[in-house]
Amino acid sequence: MIEKVNCKVEVVLDTTQPKGILGENLTQSQLSNITTILETIQKNHSFEIEYFSPDYLKEAKHLSKLHFGKPYGETHCFRGYPLLGSIRQFHKDDSDYVLHFDSDMLFHEAEGFSWIESGIELMEEHDDIVCVLPRGGPPTSNDYLFQGTTDYRIDKRRGIYLFKNFTSRHYLVHRKRFLELLPMKPIWLSWREPIKSILLGNGKMLCWETIVEYAINKSRYWRADLMTNQAWSLHPADRSGNFYKLLPKIVESINNDKFPDAQRGHFDLRLQDWESFLA
Template identity: 35%
Template sequence: MNHAQSTLIHQAPSQSRATQTETCSLSITVARTDIPFMMQTIPHLVRSCNFPFFKRVLVMDTAPLSQEKVNRPGLGSLEDLRACCQKLVDDGVMDEILEIDYSESYRRQTYQKYFGCSEIRPTHNYKGSPMLGYMFSIDKVPGDYVLHLDSDMLLHQEPGFNWIQLGIDLLNRRDDVMFVRPFAGFPMPSEALVNQTQSYEYDPEGFYKFTFFSLRAFLLKRSKLERLCPMPVSWRCFKRKWLSNLPSRVLTSVNTWTGRGKLESWEIIMSRQLEKMNCVRATLAHPDAWTLHPLKHGPKFVENLPKIIDHIERGEAPQEQVGYYDLQLECWL
């Protein structure tokens, strides 16, 4: 494609032959860090999905912020977050709000289910991300299938196309597929994935196979997810390297006893389990639905977000965005 052409590129529509047969709910987790942009991104995500969800659920994280989250721009109060969530429900964008349950009984019950150990104490991982909240956002959102989207994701889907139903069909057809997501990044004419840091393989059924799990966007079938549980919990490396070589159950006992251990990211834990179980995460190769993820959430992003969303919903992006799955903010300004 000639780089001297117009800076905006358009993808043509395509039809889906799939039909909806089971219930699927939408789960979006929000925290105080999302207040600057969530009132724009969440309605956009619901519009772009254009799917008859059984429930559209906001999962609200009320825990104190920690680690790098403390310094995010535009932090509001919990009252501000609750007001935003309620407006999304009042406006008919979302159906209900669930606050993450941080009670000891829920924590013990949930960690027993996912990790086979009820004694684990941290509710957040080493980066301050809500480990327990990720599990809550799956367990407490109803439906045979759950679509989780991070609240800052940006999604395009051509009219008449239905990536969610294609994902449901794939989850039912392939035993090895545990999660499905749409194409990552604005697609190149060849529909190839580029700028990927994780290894993958192309499957003839029309998707890319990853053993690396990503939290940003995934569709799952609840009954299939249970096959991955319980999974070995992972902890961040110790200063004394030899401790990191101990078996997972021993490390869990040490961390429980000392109270100092920090959980590894949910992505790493799930990725290791996918590889161990010979399962994959599928990224659909179809260019009629694709996502972008913003790395920066500062004033420039928020100020230009209406314009960015408008272009994405029309299937347009700057030439410089082609092939990148993270939003290249500067080329949108």
């Protein structure tokens, strides 16, 4: 997928010890083990490895001031997801677009098609789009998406779903339009947290994607998910042992555009349905 487009690829490792719900509930790996795995993969694929420590106070406060208008001391949200690690790529390089994937994301992309190139073309043609994603989950017969309480519109003329929300798991962002949204308003877990931030530097800020979503809601911009069946994404919420056992087969099936019918229209991977499908 990345090899179809000409872009600089970096794998960024946040070297701080995970905290919050993510640090407590997810299995953690040693940094040295992750580095060894990445260096092995690097022998066959071209990418750079970058280590980022937001505990370096001067850089942290500089990034925070650029993004939020004030030099806050918080480096991660209350769940443990990186705040500054999410922010810095928009200020580090002077690129037209920023492409990001969390390391657990799964994608299908048809041979001869690039959703990234299609996303760039869309944003070049339409100035109301700030970011583009492939559709969430394999296609349904009526183009319906199972989005829970998240509202979306269907723009059939342009072949896209329009959202006012944002996900930090994967995105292709028009960098200049995104920077127009700055400074963004920090959103806190409660009214006490900004006070704790001022006094102690450890207030509980909501996750970065919530902050970006608030900014997009207040703007004229939209997130656009491509309606084409040639690319779609899945997020594996279930990290059980059986998921890791089935992961190679799941990846192979996704690459071949094979999946359980019950997965259609769902962004979150439905492990029980995959267990039956692969049995």
